[in-house]
Amino acid sequence: MKTALILGITGNFGSQMAKALANVGWNVRALVREEAKAPTWLSSDDIWVGDVHNGALIERAALGVELIVYAINPAYHRWESEAMDLMEPTVRVAEKLKSRILFPGNVYNFAPLNRPISEDSPMEAVSEKGAIRIRMEHRLHQASQQGANITIVRAGDFIGPDTHFTWLDVILKQTSSHAKMRLPHDESHVHFWSFLPDLCANTALLMSKPQSSYEIWHDEGLKLGLNDWKKAFLENGKNLNVGKFPWWVFKLISPLTPLVREVVKMQYLWQQPVLLDGNKMKQALQSQYQATSLANILPLLVKK
Numbered sequence: 001m002k003t004a005l006i007l008g009i010t011g012n013f014g015s016q017m018a019k020a021l022a023n024v025g026w027n028v029r030a031l032v033r034e035e036a037k038a039p040t041w042l043s044s045d046d047i048w049v050g051d052v053h054n055g056a057l058i059e060r061a062a063l064g065v066e067l068i069v070y071a072i073n074p075a076y077h078r079w080e081s082e083a084m085d086l087m088e089p090t091v092r093v094a095e096k097l098k099s100r101i102l103f104p105g106n107v108y109n110f111a112p113l114n115r116p117i118s119e120d121s122p123m124e125a126v127s128e129k130g131a132i133r134i135r136m137e138h139r140l141h142q143a144s145q146q147g148a149n150i151t152i153v154r155a156g157d158f159i160g161p162d163t164h165f166t167w168l169d170v171i172l173k174q175t176s177s178h179a180k181m182r183l184p185h186d187e188s189h190v191h192f193w194s195f196l197p198d199l200c201a202n203t204a205l206l207m208s209k210p211q212s213s214y215e216i217w218h219d220e221g222l223k224l225g226l227n228d229w230k231k232a233f234l235e236n237g238k239n240l241n242v243g244k245f246p247w248w249v250f251k252l253i254s255p256l257t258p259l260v261r262e263v264v265k266m267q268y269l270w271q272q273p274v275l276l277d278g279n280k281m282k283q284a285l286q287s288q289y290q291a292t293s294l295a296n297i298l299p300l301l302v303k304k
Contacts, residue, residue: 001025001026001027002025002026002027002066002067002207003026003027003028003029003064003065003066003067004018004021004026004027004028004029004065004066004067004068004069004102004207005029005030005031005058005061005062005065005067005068005069006018006028006029006030006031006069006071007030007031007052007058007068007069007070007071007072007090008052008069008070008071008072008073009030009031009032009038009039009071010032010037010038011071011072011073012158012160012163012164012165012166012196013071013104013158013196013200014069014071015039015162016160016196016197016199016200017069017071017102017200017203017204018030018039018069019200020197020200020201020203020204021067021069021204021207022041023201023204024204024205024208026067026204026207027046028042028046029042029046029047029048029061029065030042030046030047030048031048031049031050031052031057031058031061032047032048032049033049033050033051034049035047035049048060048061052072052086052089052090053085053086053089054089055089055090055092055093058089058090058093059093059096059097062093062094062097062099063097065099066099066100067099067100067101067102067207068090068093068094068099068100068101068102069101069102070087070090070101070102070103070104071104072086072087072090074086075259076259076262076263077258077259077261077262079128079129079132079262080128080132083132083136084132084135084136084139087136087139088139091139091140091143091148094143094147094148094149094150095143095146095147095148096147098147098148098149099148099149100148100149100150100151100211101140101143101148101149101150101151102151102153102203102207103136103137103140103150103151103152103153104152104153104154104155105133105137105152105153105154105155105216106133106154106155106156107154107156107192107269107274107275107276108125108127108129108130108132108133108266109123109124109125109130109133109134109137109154110123110124110125110130110274111124111125111126111274112126112268112272112273112274113273113274113275114273115275116275116276116277116278117218117274117275117276117277118218118276118277118279118280119154119216119217119218119277119280123137126268127265127266127268128265129262129265129266137152140152140214141214144213144214145213148213149211149213149214150213150214150215151206151207151211151215151216151217152215152216152217153199153203153206153216153217153218153219154216154217154218154219154276155194155199155219155221155276156191156192156193156194156219156221156222156275156276157191157192157193157194158193158194158196158199159193159194159195159196159222159297159301160195160196160197160300160301161197161300161301163196167184168193168301170182171183171184171245172301174238174298174301174302174303175302175303176302177238178238178239178241179233179238179239179240179241179298180240180241180242180243181229181240181241181242181243182243182244182245182246183226183242183243183244183245184245184247184267184270185270185271186271187225187226187227188225189225189270189271189272189273190223190224190225190273190275191223191224191225191269191270192221192222192223192273192274192275192276193221193222193223193224194219194221194222195221195222195292195297197290197292198290198291198292199219199221201290202219202281202285202288202289202290203217205285205288206281206284206285209284217280217281217284218276218277218278218280218281219276219278219281220276220277220278220279220281220282220291221275221276221278222294223275224294226242228294229294230242231295232293232294232295232297232298233298235295236295236298236299247264247267250263250264251264
């Protein structure tokens with residue numbers, strides 16, 4: 001049985017990725033800061049307690065594993081000071097043990113484009129966060145030439161049950177009888193989303209496929225405009241009440257709030273298309289490829 005070590009198992013991607021790997025027969029280990037926050041379905045023997053800055057601890061936890069899932073993210077306003085330093089101990093361990101790292105990429109690496117972006121498209125950041133993500137991926141590429149193996153799965157904004165601190169958690173309020181969305185974009189914009197259970201199920205399947213030492217996969221995702229949301233809610237017997245997202249409030253308070261200031265800097269993603277081409281992944285998985293429609297996703301997002 002193959003084993004994966006999850007760093008960041010309490011986060012959105014880490015928790016879903018752990019379940020997806022377990023569902024296809026992987027044994028799962030986790031490194032957590034507090035043992036009480038580890039998933040209850042994990043065996044105590046598979047829980048390691050410590051900090052991801054501790055390379056020696058990561059190395060001990062990673063002995064004998066085939067995959068390290070790097071699902072760590074610093075606070076949004078601390079990327080500049082922490083992102084590279086947080087990742088470095090894991091990268092060094094992978095280089096030493098010749099392990100494969102699974103890294104969740106995003107669209108920040110690319111400038112807006114009027115067509116879907118493929119895995120071999122040149123990276124061109126238009127934001128500070130995009131430049132940071134490019135530096136992180138350059139470091140991962142360097143690691144792939146120094147013993148490590150790297151898989152990057154790039155996705156959009158997360159949609160999923162039991163998520164926290166996602167855009168959809170902020171803009172959509174839904175009950176069994178009604179729904180209200182504070183739309184961050186105009187009626188013509190198409191935004192890129194990734195349904196986490198699909199993304200992680202497909203990624204888990206990819207981990208059994210032959211891969212190069214540095215492999216990039218793009219998620220097909222959901223490319224949604226306002227009409228797509230309205231149609232999906234109507235299919236569920238609901239009308240969608242739409243209001244405007246209060247960007248003006250965010251801009252007003254941004255000089256005083258570092259987190260909000262960083263969110264405002266990324267507003268361009270709600271004004272111009274940054275969409276991914278997922279044909280490579282679909283072709284690799286063929287009939288195993290999992291893609292849930294928005295209409296079938298919405299009932300899963302109702303807060304109990």
